[in-house]
Amino acid sequence: MRPLFLALAVCLASVTSSQAQDLQAILQTHADELAKPSRNSVGVVLDDLVASGLPQVPTFLEQWSEKNVWQQEDGMFFIAREQGDDLALRDVDTGAETTQPKHSFTQLKPNGGVRRVIGTALVQFQLSDPDLARRETAVASIARRPDATQLAPLLASIEGEVDAALKARKIQLANFMSASFADTQEQRIAAIYSLSTDTSVEARAALNQILSTKAGVATNLPDSTEATLPEGNIARVIDPTDTPLAYYAQAVEAGLAPQMTTRQMIRTALEAHIDNGRVGGVPLAQLDTDDMRAKAYAALAEAELVPPLVTEQTIAYTLPFYAFYEIYDEPDTAVTDAAEAALASVEARVGVAQTVDLALDGLSLASIYFLAAIGLAITFGVMGVINMAHGEFIMMGAYTGYVVQLFVPDYTLSIIIALPLAFAITFGAGVAMERLVIRHLYHRPLETLLATFGISIALQQLAKNIFGTQARPLTSPEWLDGALVFSDVIQISYIRIAIFVLALLFLALILFVLKRTRLGLEVRAVTQNPGMAASMGINPDRINMMTFGLGSGIAGIAGVAIGLYAKVTSEMGADYIVQSFMTVVVGGVGNVWGTLAGASMIGFLQKGIEWLNPSNTLAAQTYMILFIILFIQFRPKGIVALKGRAAAD
Structure with a gap:
C-alpha cells in the first residue's frame, strides 16, 4: 500500500502546483520576449505557455495575435480594449475588468512572422476545443498552411474527436501531412500509398509537392564527351534538341557557358575596336553583311579583345557536352518512387x-x-x-x-x-x-x-x-x-x-x-x-x-x-x-x-x-x-x- 500512497501524494502535489501557477507569472518570466518578440525568440515563450496547460492560454494567444495585449509600466500584462483615452482592461488570469488611462500602458504589436508562429501554437489548443466550429477552423487553418510542427498535435487530436465528419477530415489531413512530414521513411511511404485511392485535389497536390523538381545542368569531365550528373535524386534527363536556345540559356545562367553573341553585341564590339579604318583586319567598307561582321568579331575574339563568338552553330555543336536534368527536391528515392506510383494510380482513377x-x-x-x-x-x-x-x-x-x-x-x-x-x-x-x-x-x-x-x-x-x-x-x-x-x-x-x-x-x-x-x-x-x-x-x-x-x-x-x-x-x-x-x-x-x-x-x-x-x-x-x-x-x-x-x- 505504501507505493500507492506515494504515487497519490505525487499526483496531488503536481495538481496543486499547476493550480498555484498562473499565466501572469509565466508572462513575467518572458517579459522581454513578449515586449519585443521575434520569430526566433517567441518559440521559447510559446513552449512554456503550451507546456503549462492553463485554460487561459488560448484566449491570451488569440488576443496577442490580434494586438489586444497591453503592458503596464510596472510590467504587468493585460488584455485591453481602447475606449478613447482609457483602456478597458481584463486580467489574463481572473478575467476581472477595470479601466485605466492609456498613457501608462504600451501595446504589444507582434509582426506578421510572429503572428504566424502564434497561430501555429494556437492551433494545438483549437484542435481539441469543446466548440466544434473552433476545431473546424483549426483544421482548415492547418490545411491552408501545413507545417511539420502541426502533425503531432493533429494526430493526438484524432482519437478524442467526437464529430464523425471532422474526424474523417483530420485523418485525411494527417495522411497528407504524414506523406511529407512523418519521422521515418516507412511512415511516409505508408501515408503516400494511402493516398493512391484518393482522387481529391488535395491528395494530388500533396503527391505533386513530394515530386516537385528543380532544373539543373552539368558539364562533361575533361577529355570526355559525356556529361556527368551530380549525386542526388535525379527525376529525369532532358533532351535539349527540341529547344536548344532555351536550354543553352539555362547553361549560361548557371555560369557554365558563355553568353550567345547577339547582333547588337557584335556591332558594339566592332565600333569600340576601329583602328585606322579597319576592325580585326577587315576594312570598314566591307562590314556591310552579317558574315563579314562575324568574321571581324572572330578576329577580335582570337586576339582576346572581346569574348568568344557564340552563334547558333556553336550552340548546336557544344550542346551535347551538357546534361540537362530535373532533380527532385525530395532526396529519398524510395519516397519519390512511392509518390510516383501513387500519383499514377490517382491519375488513372x-x-x-x-x-x-x-x-x-x-x-x-x-x-x-x-x-x-x-x-x-x-x-x-x-x-x-x-x-x-x-x-x-x-x-x-x-x-x-x-x-x-x-x-x-x-x-x-x-x-x-x-x-x-x-x-x-x-x-x-x-x-x-x-x-x-x-x-x-x-x-x-x-x-x-x-x-x-x-x-x-x-x-x-x-x-x-x-x-x-x-x-x-x-x-x-x-x-x-x-x-x-x-x-x-x-x-x-x-x-x-x-x-x-x-x-x-x-x-x-x-x-x-x-x-x-x-x-x-x-x-x-x-x-x-x-x-x-x-x-x-x-x-x-x-x-x-x-x-x-x-x-x-x-x-x-x-x-x-x-x-x-x-x-x-x-x-x-x-x-x-x-x-x-x-x-x-x-x-x-x-x-x-x-x-x-x-x-x-x-x-x-x-x-x-x-x-x-x-x-x-x-x-x-x-x-x-x-x-x-x-x-x-x-x-x-x-x-x-x-x-x-x-x-x-
Whole structure:
C-alpha cells in the first residue's frame, strides 16, 4: 500500500502546483520576449505557455495575435480594449475588468512572422476545443498552411474527436501531412500509398509537392564527351534538341557557358575596336553583311579583345557536352518512387472519374434535349409540319412557371401547380395555332415553315412586351439546391437529376399513351398510313389537332423544367429549336424511341466535343452539326425509322 500512497501524494502535489501557477507569472518570466518578440525568440515563450496547460492560454494567444495585449509600466500584462483615452482592461488570469488611462500602458504589436508562429501554437489548443466550429477552423487553418510542427498535435487530436465528419477530415489531413512530414521513411511511404485511392485535389497536390523538381545542368569531365550528373535524386534527363536556345540559356545562367553573341553585341564590339579604318583586319567598307561582321568579331575574339563568338552553330555543336536534368527536391528515392506510383494510380482513377462525370453531363444534356424535342417529334412525325414556333412553346411554359411563383411563394407547390398549368396553356395555344394557321397549309412545307417562323417572332415580341427584356427567375425548391457529390471529380446538380427523372416519367407516360390508349392507337395509325387510317373511320383532321396540342403541351412542361436552371427570356426558345430538330431528324421522325436515341447521341456527342475543345463552344457546336450532316447522309431516315412511313415513301 505504501507505493500507492506515494504515487497519490505525487499526483496531488503536481495538481496543486499547476493550480498555484498562473499565466501572469509565466508572462513575467518572458517579459522581454513578449515586449519585443521575434520569430526566433517567441518559440521559447510559446513552449512554456503550451507546456503549462492553463485554460487561459488560448484566449491570451488569440488576443496577442490580434494586438489586444497591453503592458503596464510596472510590467504587468493585460488584455485591453481602447475606449478613447482609457483602456478597458481584463486580467489574463481572473478575467476581472477595470479601466485605466492609456498613457501608462504600451501595446504589444507582434509582426506578421510572429503572428504566424502564434497561430501555429494556437492551433494545438483549437484542435481539441469543446466548440466544434473552433476545431473546424483549426483544421482548415492547418490545411491552408501545413507545417511539420502541426502533425503531432493533429494526430493526438484524432482519437478524442467526437464529430464523425471532422474526424474523417483530420485523418485525411494527417495522411497528407504524414506523406511529407512523418519521422521515418516507412511512415511516409505508408501515408503516400494511402493516398493512391484518393482522387481529391488535395491528395494530388500533396503527391505533386513530394515530386516537385528543380532544373539543373552539368558539364562533361575533361577529355570526355559525356556529361556527368551530380549525386542526388535525379527525376529525369532532358533532351535539349527540341529547344536548344532555351536550354543553352539555362547553361549560361548557371555560369557554365558563355553568353550567345547577339547582333547588337557584335556591332558594339566592332565600333569600340576601329583602328585606322579597319576592325580585326577587315576594312570598314566591307562590314556591310552579317558574315563579314562575324568574321571581324572572330578576329577580335582570337586576339582576346572581346569574348568568344557564340552563334547558333556553336550552340548546336557544344550542346551535347551538357546534361540537362530535373532533380527532385525530395532526396529519398524510395519516397519519390512511392509518390510516383501513387500519383499514377490517382491519375488513372481521376481519368475514370472524369469519364463518368462526362457521361453524367452527357446524360443530363440528353434529358434536356429529349424533353425539348419529344413534342416536336410527335407533331413533325404525325403531321409533317416544320413548326419553327416550337421553341416559343418552351418559352411560354417557362414564363408560366415564373408567373405562378409570383402568386405561390412556396417553390415546391408552385412547381407542382406550374407543370399541369403550363401543359394546359401551351396545349390550348397549340390547338389554336393548328386550327387557325397550320390546317390551311398541309402539304405545303415551305409556307408552313415561313408561317410558323413568323408566329415565333410574334410570340417573342409579345413576351418582351409583357415581361420585358430582362431575364426572369424561375427558382427551384430548396431540396433541389446543390449537387450530388460522389467525389471531387464526379458530381451532378439535383436540378439535372430532377430533369432526368422528369424525362423518364415523360418517356413512360408517352409510351403508355401511344401503346395503351385509343388516342395513341389512332395517332400511330395516322403516323404510319394516313390514308388507311381514314378508311378505317379515324378522323385525321381531329388527330392532327389533338397531336399538335399534345406536342405543344409537352413543350410547355419542358419549358418549366428547363427554366429551373436556364435563363427565362423571350429568346430562350431559340436556344433549343435547332437542337430539337436535329434530335428528331437524327433519331427518326415520329418515333419516341428514335427521339430518345437522337437526344442521347447529340447530348453525348456535344459534351464529348466540348471536352476535346473546351475553349471554343461555338466550334464544338459546328463540329457536332457537321458530324450530324455526315450521319444523315448515311442514314437519312434516322436511327430508328418508321417502317410504315418508309414503305409509303
